[in-house]
Amino acid sequence: FGVSSEKMMKRLWGNTFFDAKRKKWVKTNPTGKLTRAFVQFVYNPIMKVTDSIMNGDEATQKKMVTQLDVKLSSAEKELVGKPLLKVVMRKWLPAAKALLEMIVMHLPSPAKAQAYRCSGLYEGPQDDLAAKGIKACDPNGPVMIYISKMVPTADKGRFVAFGRVFSGTVKSGQKVRL
Numbered sequence: 001f002g003v004s005s006e007k008m009m010k011r012l013w014g015n016t017f018f019d020a021k022r023k024k025w026v027k028t029n030p031t032g033k034l035t036r037a038f039v040q041f042v043y044n045p046i047m048k049v050t051d052s053i054m055n056g057d058e059a060t061q062k063k064m065v066t067q068l069d070v071k072l073s074s075a076e077k078e079l080v081g082k083p084l085l086k087v088v089m090r091k092w093l094p095a096a097k098a099l100l101e102m103i104v105m106h107l108p109s110p111a112k113a114q115a116y117r118c119s120g121l122y123e124g125p126q127d128d129l130a131a132k133g134i135k136a137c138d139p140n141g142p143v144m145i146y147i148s149k150m151v152p153t154a155d156k157g158r159f160v161a162f163g164r165v166f167s168g169t170v171k172s173g174q175k176v177r178l
Contacts, residue, residue, distance in 0.1 A: 012038045049092070053085045068092050111137040114166060121146070121166060133167030143168030143176055 003011070011018075017026050017034040018041075026034070035044070049068070052060040061084075065072065070091045079087060089095075107113070118135045119126060122144070133141025144167040150159040161178075170176070 012042060046093075049088060050085060053088065054081060056080065110166075130167065136167075138167050139169050141167040143170060145170065145176065147178065 010016075011025055015027060015029070016037045017029050018024075018037055019026050019034060025037075045064075049061070049064050051057070052064060065088060070088055072087065072091075076084070076087050114121070114137050115135045118131055122131050122134055124130060130142050130144055132138070134144055143165070145161075145163045145165050147161045147163040149162040151162075152159055
């Protein structure tokens with residue numbers, strides 16, 4: 001398109017349309033025949049890939065995979081349906097990388113965020129040792145962890161816990177009180 005990525009991102013949101021006949025970006029759709037830019041350039045291509053793979057349209061799917069420059073191994077080329085769709089989407093639109101980049105770019109660092117989120121994270125007095133450790137993100141403070149998931153193990157009464165450390169230092173095998 002010959003447009004910077006910043007301009008293109010702005011054009012993808014809201015009532016912005018690309019008139020292919022006039023090769024021009026417009027903000028109104030008086031005839032009702034134009035498609036919003038996001039739908040035209042993001043949603044429709046994703047749906048076309050999805051439909052061609054899930055409906056077994058091999059000709060369209062091979063053409064699109066080639067156009068999108070998605071490299072498939074010979075084993076991946078043998079896949080059909082949902083497994084193939086997962087591989088193609090993972091290679092074409094790597095969500096993990098995009099999500100990590102968005103987190104890094106737009107979320108505050110734990111050290112900055114915990115200072116103002118402490119009152120929501122910790123119900124105890126905001127001037128005690130635990131609260132001060134959370135606010136400072138102190139590796140030498142008391143161990144304060146938010147446990148988000150507990151999975152039972154084969155050993156009766158034992159669990160593996162997944163969580164986020166807000167204060168202190170946790171080591172593998174360390175016993176903590178919940």
